[in-house]
Every structure is written in structure tokens, then in C-alpha cells.
Amino acid sequence: MKPEPKNDLIAEAVLPHLDAAYNFARYLTRNDHDAADVVQEAYLRAMRYADSFTGQNPRAWLFAIVRNTFFSMRKGNIPAETAVPFEEELHREGAEPGPEAAMLRSADARVVKDALEELSVEYREVIVLREFEDLSYKEIARVTGAPVGTVMSRLARARDQLTRAIKRRMV
Numbered sequence: 627m628k629p630e631p632k633n634d635l636i637a638e639a640v641l642p643h644l645d646a647a648y649n650f651a652r653y654l655t656r657n658d659h660d661a662a663d664v665v666q667e668a669y670l671r672a673m674r675y676a677d678s679f680t681g682q683n684p685r686a687w688l689f690a691i692v693r694n695t696f697f698s699m700r701k702g703n704i705p706a707e708t709a710v711p712f713e714e715e716l717h718r719e720g721a722e723p724g725p726e727a728a729m730l731r732s733a734d735a736r737v738v739k740d741a742l743e744e745l746s747v748e749y750r751e752v753i754v755l756r757e758f759e760d761l762s763y764k765e766i767a768r769v770t771g772a773p774v775g776t777v778m779s780r781l782a783r784a785r786d787q788l789t790r791a792i793k794r795r796m797v
Contacts, residue, residue, distance in 0.1 A: 636676040639684035640669065646685060646759055647692045653754045654696045654747060668695040686765040689755060693769055741791035749784035756781055 647668065651661035668691045672679075679687055742750055755761045755769060763781075767774045 636672055636679055636684075639679070640672050640688050643685045643688050644669070647688050650689055650751075650754055650759065651692050651696060653742070653750055653758075654693070656743065660699075664692060664696050664699060667699065668692040671695060682768070683761075683765055685759070686761055686769055689759070689761070690769040690771075693751065737792055737795045738788075741788050741795060744791045745784055745787055748780055749787060752777060752780045753784045753788060 644665065648661055648665045651664040651668070652658065655661045655664060668688065671694075672688060672691050675691075742753065745753065751770065752766055755766045756763075761769065763774050763777050766772075766777045766781075770777065772780070
């Protein structure tokens with residue numbers, strides 16, 4: 627039996643994380659169409675550079691490619707800031723317990739989403755990777771190419787700014 631080509635192994639490692647990669651790209655681009663473009667290009671790059679995958683966390687490896695693709699494409703044609711709203715409820719799983727709970731959750735999600743939109747890309751990405759994608763500081767450092775200490779300080783500043791932005795909306 628012949629061994630599988632590297633691209634088949636990468637596809638198996640990466641495919642389960644495409645939804646998470648899209649959500650990360652969506653938070654970076656703030657636009658559904660651009661996020662899909664970023665993820666598609668990132669997947670192609672992952673296949674093209676399969677040899678750079680050395681067995682690390684495939685999700686973190688894919689996030690690093692998504693992030694680099696975003697910044698590369700942003701230099702070219704994706705606007706840094708777009709006004710298309712991201713509907714968090716479209717990307718959630720599970721049944722809604724009732725209309726009142728759904729309304730409150732939607733209102734809370736909107737407040738957090740709007741507050742996240744205020745953050746710069748550097749802060750928004752560390753919050754999303756840590757709080758939504760549950761990556762470790764070390765994995766976030768690999769994704770962003772920043773030292774762990776920088777990740778920790780960005781995360782602290784991002785949390786502080788996010789807290790202040792949420793409080794402003796709650797008054």
C-alpha cells in the first residue's frame with residue numbers, strides 16, 4: 627500500500643477547521659464575501675505549501691495562513707474596514723430555548739459584536755483566537771508571528787478596550 631500524498635494529509639487535517647477559519651476571516655474582514663475569498667485562498671495556500679506543515683496544531687496552522695492571506699489580500703483589494711454587519715446568530719449551532727431568550731441573546735450578541743468591531747485588527751484577532759477559538763497564548767503567537775509576551779499584552783489591552791466599549795453600550 628502506497629503512502630498518502632502530503633496534500634491528502636493536509637486536506638484531512640484542515641477540512642474540519644474550515645468553518646472556524648471562515649469565522650476568523652469574517653472577524654478580520656468584516657465582510658462575508660471577502661471572508662470566503664480569504665478562506666478559499668488560504669486553503670489553496672495550505673495545499674501549495676503543505677511541506678511547511680510539521681505536525682503542529684492544524685487549526686492554529688490554518689489560522690496563521692488565513693491571517694497572512696487576509697493581510698496580503700488587504701494590501702491588494704480588500705478594504706481594511708467595511709460596514710457590512712456580521713450576523714452572529716447565523717453561525718451558531720443548537721436550538722433556541724424560547725423567543726425571549728433568543729431576543730436577549732441576540733441583543734447581547736449584538737452589543738459584543740458592535741464592541742468587537744471597534745477594536746483594531748491586532749486586538750480583534752487575539753480576542754477571537756483566544757475567546758472564540760480557544761487557542762493558547764503560544765498558538766496565538768504562532769498564528770500572529772508575535773512573541774507570547776506581545777500576545778498577552780495585546781489580549782489584556784483588547785479585553786480592556788472591549789470591556790469599555792461594552793459598558794458604553796450598556797448605559
